Ligand SMILES: Nc1ncnc2c1ncn2[C@@H]1O[C@H](COP(=O)(O)OP(=O)(O)OP(=O)(O)O)[C@@H](O)[C@H]1O
């Protein structure tokens with residue numbers, strides 16, 4: 001991928017929690033304008049940390065980008081406060097605590113600060129559009145978000161993130177808590193939105209099936225490092241990916257858990 | 272009946288001061304322990320403005336109200352802003368220091384002697400007969416109406432305006448709020464401005480009714496049990512807390528001894544904490560975060 005056209009570029013990123021815990025190290029990746037890029041990895045690989053490094057930390061997080069750069073539209077934005085990052089056009093659907101539980105569904109949407117120059121009427125129209133896409137939310141619009149189901153929360157979080165009129169949308173575990181059909185729908189919506197609004201998406205997923213279905217490019221994160229990247233085609237063909245992310249046996253029968261650990265270890269040492 | 276009227280006035284005062292605690296706590300999880308000193312400061316500012324513009328009481332009052340908003344704003348920008356996103360306990364300590372500092376400054380500037388802004392404004396605090404043998408001073412009656420007006424205003428603000436909703440969002444989850452583009456500093460600054468405004472109104476009304484001296488900050492402290500009883504993050508709770516504490520206080524004064532009045536709020540508080548540590552309307556998990 002060429003550096004030109006990259007909307008977002010991470011350069012040798014390193015994030016340290018509580019001044020001692022290094023969560024990711026030397027992570028480099030690129031997301032070109034209009035692309036959907038998948039970031040895959042098992043639990044604790046550093047996917048959430050990577051997204052958080054892009055959207056910025058608060059003082060209480062006690063986390064910092066200690067090395068490397070985050071380039072967005074040619075500006076370096078690492079260690080900026082989250083609201084400034086949001087104003088530059090990056091929205092996130094977080095992994096946890098993704099809605100304001102003490103606010104109603106409608107209030108959740110209204111609290112969102114739209115992109116600069118959005119009129120009140122325009123904003124109201126957008127809220128209506130979110131309700132059109134997610135009729136379940138419309139039915140629950142007066143309820144407190146704290147009483148929503150996991151899937152409904154996910155819909156609300158995606159709706160609210162889109163109301164920020166982002167140029168880049170970060171989604172931490174899109175399929176979390178959602179019925180397979182809804183996930184299909186959402187993925188279709190994302191592809192549509194990309195065409196419609198020129199939206200660019202960085203998708204974190206546990207399920208490689210889901211992510212590789214729509215992605216233009218994929219990265220695989222292990223123990224805080226990028227160990228593999230390529231087109232979905234190439235990733236799907238890769239033996240390790242088939243085995244550990246697509247749940248297929250690498251040729252013949254499925255290997256045991258010990259082999260998985262072995263794989264992890266080898267990744268840690270040689271990846 | 273007179274007892275009910277007295278309770279109503281005290282409820283209004285406590286509810287006003289209490290709303291100041293609640294506003295800041297609700298939005299930033301910070302307990303502003305300088306609330307009493309701040310209401311006193313606003314009362315003294317009114318006194319000085321009344322001295323300056325003796326002939327124009329309305330402009331003196333309007334000026335004091337504007338100053339109360341400004342004081343909160345400036346305090347946030349100068350002092351509390353750098354605490355944003357840091358640990359809450361550090362911010363609470365800063366407010367304690369601020370209270371001590373303000374008390375010292377006020378003694379230096381206004382000597383701590385009894386000051387009567389009402390006289391400077393050239394107004395009379397004539398008693399109003401309310402029928403059934405009940406009488407309240409006109410300032411006391413005004414206090415009740417001001418408290419109602421401010422509470423209605425606050426409820427409308429938090430329920431129906433974009434920034435009101437955003438302030439609630441910030442209070443629940445500052446990180447998510449920031450990620451949704453809400454400027455945390457604006458929300459916090461507005462909370463501080465509103466809190467000094469409503470607390471300041473209580474201070475001004477108290478000073479107009481019965482004058483002010485160095486002891487007014489104590490009343491601010493007495494309102495602290497009010498919000499703890501009601502639950503720190505709830506305006507409705509502040510009203511109910513004010514009702515309970517004010518009733519207990521007025522009844523204790525009448526039935527036992529006027530001297531116990533300063534202790535009553537804290538007795539109520541201790542009784543309350545034993546039963547429901549998070550207050551009547553508070554969120555249970557909140558207390559753990561303090
Ligand atoms: N607040 C924190 N303080 C200290 N360490 C943390 C913190 N958050 C994450 N970590 C560590 O950083 C590493 C990466 O965590 P991260 O949440 O980014 O993983 P992830 O890939 O999102 O995992 P999952 O798929 O389970 O969500 C983990 O080893 C975790 O223990």
Ligand SMILES: [Mg+2]
Pocket residue numbers: 047048049095172
């Ligand atoms: Mg994660």
